Amino acid sequence: MSFDIDKALQLLEQEVQNYQVPVVDLIAVQTHDPFKVLVATILSARTRDEVTAQAAARLFAKAPTPQALALLDEKTLQQLIFPVGFYKNKARYLTALPEVLEKQFSFQVPDEIEQLTSLPGVGRKTANLVRAQGFGKPAICVDTHVHRIMNIWGYVQTTNPLQTEMALREKLPEHYWIRVNSLLVAFGQGTCRPVGPHCDRCVLDTLCPRIGVTPRKLKLAKTKKQAGIKRLISWNVNGLRAVAKNGFVDIVRDLAPDILALQEIKALPEQLPESVREMAGFTSYFHSAQRKGYSGVAIYSREPAKKVYHGIGEQRFDEEGRVLTLEFGDFYLVNCYFPNSRHDLSRLELKQEFNCAVHKFVDDLARDKSVVICGDFNVAHTEIDLANPAANTKNAGFTPEERKWLDSYIEEGWIDTFRQYNQEPGQYSWWSYRSNARERNIGWRIDYFFVDSASKTRIVGADILADILGSDHCPVTLDFK
Numbered sequence: 001m002s003f004d005i006d007k008a009l010q011l012l013e014q015e016v017q018n019y020q021v022p023v024v025d026l027i028a029v030q031t032h033d034p035f036k037v038l039v040a041t042i043l044s045a046r047t048r049d050e051v052t053a054q055a056a057a058r059l060f061a062k063a064p065t066p067q068a069l070a071l072l073d074e075k076t077l078q079q080l081i082f083p084v085g086f087y088k089n090k091a092r093y094l095t096a097l098p099e100v101l102e103k104q105f106s107f108q109v110p111d112e113i114e115q116l117t118s119l120p121g122v123g124r125k126t127a128n129l130v131r132a133q134g135f136g137k138p139a140i141c142v143d144t145h146v147h148r149i150m151n152i153w154g155y156v157q158t159t160n161p162l163q164t165e166m167a168l169r170e171k172l173p174e175h176y177w178i179r180v181n182s183l184l185v186a187f188g189q190g191t192c193r194p195v196g197p198h199c200d201r202c203v204l205d206t207l208c209p210r211i212g213v214t215p216r217k218l219k220l221a222k223t224k225k226q227a228g229i230k231r232l233i234s235w236n237v238n239g240l241r242a243v244a245k246n247g248f249v250d251i252v253r254d255l256a257p258d259i260l261a262l263q264e265i266k267a268l269p270e271q272l273p274e275s276v277r278e279m280a281g282f283t284s285y286f287h288s289a290q291r292k293g294y295s296g297v298a299i300y301s302r303e304p305a306k307k308v309y310h311g312i313g314e315q316r317f318d319e320e321g322r323v324l325t326l327e328f329g330d331f332y333l334v335n336c337y338f339p340n341s342r343h344d345l346s347r348l349e350l351k352q353e354f355n356c357a358v359h360k361f362v363d364d365l366a367r368d369k370s371v372v373i374c375g376d377f378n379v380a381h382t383e384i385d386l387a388n389p390a391a392n393t394k395n396a397g398f399t400p401e402e403r404k405w406l407d408s409y410i411e412e413g414w415i416d417t418f419r420q421y422n423q424e425p426g427q428y429s430w431w432s433y434r435s436n437a438r439e440r441n442i443g444w445r446i447d448y449f450f451v452d453s454a455s456k457t458r459i460v461g462a463d464i465l466a467d468i469l470g471s472d473h474c475p476v477t478l479d480f481k
């Protein structure tokens with residue numbers, strides 16, 4: 001059955017009304033200026049829209065025209081547009097742009113694809129976007145979202161964006177050409193995401209054949225809940241007050257955990273909004289650091305704990321708010337934020353001491369009943385647990401000492417639950433905020449759920465929810481019976 005493109009695009013028109021407008025469209029609508037659309041499009045490649053918007057605003061304040069741009073040197077341009085992705089290359093293109101525009105086009109941005117692609121830093125995708133958004137002329141800008149989603153729908157069967165553009169030129173009605181990029185970029189960023197598309201809440205649910213798609217699985221299936229299986233989630237939120245302003249309660253509602261363990265809450269309970277401090281449906285437990293705005297862990301549990309342990313009984317660690325343990329009828333949950341050994345490794349020794357203290361703490365608990373230990377361990381275990389192992393062998397989080405400690409943990413029988421289900425590289429839970437690391441999946445797997453060896457048969461599933469945003473870490477899950 002062929003895909004109903006008219007219906008799909010009509011539905012998306014309604015759907016994306018509440019989505020963020022892609023930055024280049026916004027600049028086109030606000031300025032009606034092909035030069036600004038061209039420059040914003042060059043800046044936007046491999047860069048988040050918020051970063052592009054800020055860099056474009058700084059640049060246009062100094063250089064609203066090609067003539068003004070010609071007065072800025074490359075170094076100044078680098079400073080103005082930083083931190084957009086590949087800012088040095090882009091500054092070089094922008095330095096060369098005014099001269100080419102002057103010599104070949106009398107300082108006017110051209111509107112033909114072949115002319116546009118003769119400009120520095122302008123490829124076919126940029127040229128199509130400038131022609132469509134800057135001039136309102138028919139052109140199909142095929143970026144990664146358009147290419148990907150058109151293939152998911154089976155509307156085209158292509159292997160690269162150029163093939164997709166050519167196929168769409170053949171079959172997509174021309175009145176959709178200009179609009180389709182904006183629609184699918186917004187939709188691809190918001191719902192039909194590259195990793196774990198949100199099919200569970202997609203308006204195209206009944207239309208879409210989902211070719212080659214692995215949808216996200218957020219909630220535990222009802223049958224598993226009925227079988228008494230619990231969904232445990234661990235997430236380093238890197239500031240609970242900040243994530244609270246960005247839909248934390250909605251995210252938790254979507255994820256529907258039975259127990260949610262948070263690290264780096266960086267807050268005292270009284271500093272949190274009531275909706276977060278006492279989240280509906282949960283009993284909440286906090287162990288904040290004495291130092292304000294630092295470290296701290298929390299647990300939300302649907303079932304109240306029998307007993308709560310704050311820390312591990314060593315003041316120098318406990319005052320940093322790093323370990324919170326809940327005791328339930330048949331298991332302990334230990335939520336732990338392991339120290340970072342720092343860039344200069346000045347905290348490596350302390351971290352090793354902390355690791356050993358926690359190790360002893362959980363070994364003691366495991367003599368009594370099952371133990372689940374989760375949190376930000378601040379160490380990638382093996383070479384497949386980070387994107388650039390060779391470059392990081394002497395760096396915090398991948399030093400031989402830290403990895404050896406994790407080895408000893410595993411040698412004793414503690415189980416890295418995620419690796420029970422997934423042996424693939426490229427599965428990360430933390431990405432630097434710099435250099436578009438998350439978009440490029442240059443990350444580390446440093447958040448874990450471990451379970452003691454005697455409880456292996458209680459592990460039902462484990463996953464990484466890489467598409468959940470809000471922190472530089474993403475949540476990791478354990479299904480436990």
Ligand code: SF4
Binds near residue numbers: 198213
């Ligand atoms: S159903 Fe899933 S794959 Fe299809 S368009 Fe929606 S989010 Fe994308």
